[in-house]
Amino acid sequence: MSEVGERVRAALPAVALLTLATAAVLGLSTLLGIAPAPPVWQLVLTLVAGLLLGVAATDQVRAALTDWQGATAAESGTHRRARRGAAPVPPHMPQTDEPERLEKPRPPRPARPSWPRIGIIALIVAGLVALLWVPQVPVHGVATAIFTFVVGYAAYALPVLPLLLLWPLPRLPRATWPWQLPLVPFVDRRLWTGAELRDLTVATLQYLRERVLTRTTGIALAVLGLLHLVRGNPSLLDGGASRAGGLIGWLLAEPLRLVFSAGGAIGLLGGILVGAAAVIAASVGRAWGTVTGYAVLAVAVAVPLLGVGAGHWLGFEYYLRTERGKVVVVAGLSPTHRQAVHDTAVPVDGLSPSLLALLDKGLQVTGNADGDRIARALADPSQAAADLFVGDQFELKAGECFDWIGGSSQLRYVTPCNAAHIGEVTYVGHLPFLTDPGRDAVDAAAKAVCEQSYGAYLGVPYGQSFLPLEKPMLPPGWSARPVIACSVGAVGPWTLKGSKTVAALQQKVPWGAATGCKVEVPDALRVTAEQPNTRCVAPGPEQRLAVQGGGFAMDLEFAAIGKTAGGAKIGAACLDGADLGNGYTFEVGADGVIEIFKLTGGQPAKLAASAKPKNAGPPTTASTPLQVSCKPTADGGIELVAFSTGSRKAIAVDKTNPVTRLSPRLMLANAATGGVVMTAMIFNATLV
Incomplete structure (x- = not known):
């Protein structure tokens, strides 16, 4: 047989072992749903890589096969019985009727390790046990964080690994790794020659080949890479890799995943694990018997693969998040890591801003069922309503109005809603937590529940009203399903329930006004135009709320602005909160006429005007009541209507590029002089 044929024949066992192991692990991961099947070209590339690994491991696998054959032959032996007509036994040989038994001698078992080696290994194991398994050790937390960052979950098995050094496995003859060569630039102060680089590279590859393909080092590295892959390729930056294969697993698996796909990378690492386990088992079997060898092979293959496989489904935390318009439960290693996603069937539409912010951050739950329950309760707080909130020496129910004792005191007492009061309870109910999620999560969830229940009580969804929520009332400390109370500040001697x-x-x-304007709120609201030719709006640009497609009805009453107002106009406006230069204004001039304007980029265009008032004083000398509305029409326009005393009425419908994002405002348009003051005694806007 030619030399090439001999080499091919010698490589066949290693090629078959590594290629078949790679294909088997890849297929198993695909069948179990751990990783999708790679495209055909990556599948072929993976099998070619497994074949090349087999070629690289030819000498090691061939030596292991020889060891295994020797162990089998030593255990079975060769029996020969004397045949009839055989040559007579020489006289000096003892006579016997027993068949002759010829056995190949078993190789000697490895010698017991030296006492210094045992002592050093014992010290290493004790140190790792203290650092990683004993929480009472002062540096336990720091050590665990460092080791888990480097090797992930394998850190908890590190104290066991040094025990494998007690009986070192035999190795093929090879030259010692040339440790002097890396020091050449420092010792000889020159760069490496081509021959030195070649020698260093060959020696390093031979060393890595032996360590990765024939030692427990290869099994350990394969496990770290597999942990990273089966746990969803976590990131180093969010801490997820520390709960998988750590930094080493990330460095090993990510390049393989990019080239061979996740399934192909799992197959290759699984093939390396099986190959290393087979070589180790053969060496053990040669020294300790084939039964021991089979046991070592089973443990070295089954334990890592079963442990890594279980890591695909177990050991994750669960978070409520949003995805594709739904609230979902994400199983992951961190709030941003998605390993598995469970749909709670709760839509994102209609959730309050604080609830969306809480879900964007990630609300931790105990599992899919707990996530379903919490998502439904946060989206619909009425499911968890309670009868009574018990505070410090006070009790409140939903719909009750209350006042303070002593102003800044935390003591509250119930008062009729048609009397003076400072707040109104809009919701009393349970937070849906059975286990403590932390104070920050409780505070955020309480705020989210108050916002979510806001619209059910007020008639206007939160985010479509200027009326702010007060800080939620919470019980001290922690208890399962804590009861909270939500409230809004008073806006008059009446109840807000269903008022829109x-x-x-x-x-x-x-109320902050724009530059050149001043807003004060003593007993009434007072707007001052400090400069001439100024349009003052309250609330000002700080309040950016605008309702898309919403309509409003406003009731207003203004005090007389004085005869020296210099042609100023008072009134109301429906403006885009994001840009107060766009929208509609209802302005009452010095002659009492109501005019309706459309603002585009701050430039007014008159749409309609009323007749002069009959038997009603102008705003310069008398108080002016005003009722206005702006609401969308069925054909896509905006209907604008204004009424006042003295048979004043103005109506307009804007169908030419109407402004549809609107919010209610007070307005003072100053014409000639500065210092004009508008006092609003009534301002109430409702959604229509």
Whole structure:
């Protein structure tokens, strides 16, 4: 047989072992749903890589096969019985009727390791046990964080690994790794020659081939890479890799995944694991018997693969998140890691801003069922309503109005809603937590529940009204399903329940006006145009709320602005909160006429005007009541209507590029002089 044929024949066992192991692990991962089947070209590339690994491991696998054959032959032996007519036994040989038994001698078992080696290994094991398994050790937390960052979950098995050094496995003859060559630039102060680089590279590859393909090192590295892959390729930055294969697993698996796909990378690492386990088992079987060898092979293959496979389904945390318009439960290693996704069937539409922010951050739950329950309760707080909130020496129910004792005191007492009060309870109910998610999560969930229940009580969804929620009332400490109370500040001597109130004069929101204007809220709301030719709007640009496609009805009353107002106009506006230069204004001039304007980029265009008032004083000398509305029409336009005393009425319908994002505002348009003051005694806007 030619030399090439001999080499091919010698490589066949290793090629068959590594290629078949790679294909088997790849197929198993695909069948179990751990990784999708790679495309055909990556599948072929993976099998070719397994074949090349087999070629590289030819000498090691051939030596292991020889060891295994020797162990089998030593255990079975060769029996020969004396045949009839055989040559007579020489006289000096003892006579016997027993058949002759010829056995190949068993190789000697490895010698017991030296006491210094045992002592050093014992010290290493004890140190790792103290650092990683004993929480009472002061540096346990730091050590665990460092080791898990480097090797992930394998850190918890590190104290066991040094025990494998007690009986080192035999190795094929090879030259010692040339440790002097890496020091050449420092010792000889020159760069490496081509021959030195070649020698260093060959020696390093031979060393790595032996360590990866024939030692427990290869099994350990394969496990780290497999942990990274089966646990969803976590990132280093969010801490997810520390609960998989760590930094080493990431460095090993990510390049393989990019080239061979996740399934192909799992197959290759599984093939390396099986190959290393087979070589180790053959060496053990040669020294300790084939039964021991089979046991070592089973343990070295089954334990890592079963443990890694279980890691695909177990050991994850669960978070409520949003995905594709639904609230979902994400199983992952961190809030941003997605290993498995469970749909709770709760839509994102209609959730409050704080609830969306809480879900964007990731709300931890105990599992899919717990996530379903919490998602439904947060989306619909009425499911968890309670009868009573018990505070410190006070009790409150939903729908009750209350006042303070001593102003800044935390003590509250119930008062009729048609009397003076500072707040109104909109919701009393349970937070849906059975286990403590942490104070930050409780506070955020309480705020989200109050916002979510806001619309059910007020008649206007949260985010479509200027009326702010007060800080939720929470019980001290932690208890399962804690009861909270939500409230809004008072806006007048009446109940807000179902009122659809969007804005009111007494609201506790920033009225802040634009430059050149000043807003004060003593007993009434007072707007001052400090400069001439200024359009003052309240609330100002700090309040950016605007309702898409919403309509409003406003009731207003203004005090007389004085005869020296210099042609100023008072009134209301429906403006885009994001850009107060766009929208519609209802302005009452010095002659009492109501005019309706459309603002586009701050430039007014008159749409309609009323007749002059009959038997009603102008705003310069008398108080002016005003009722206005702006609402969308069925054909896509905006209907604008304004009424006042003295038979004043103005109506317009805008169908030419109408402004559809609107919010209610007070307005003072100053014409000639600065210092004009508008006082609003009534301002109430409701959604229609």
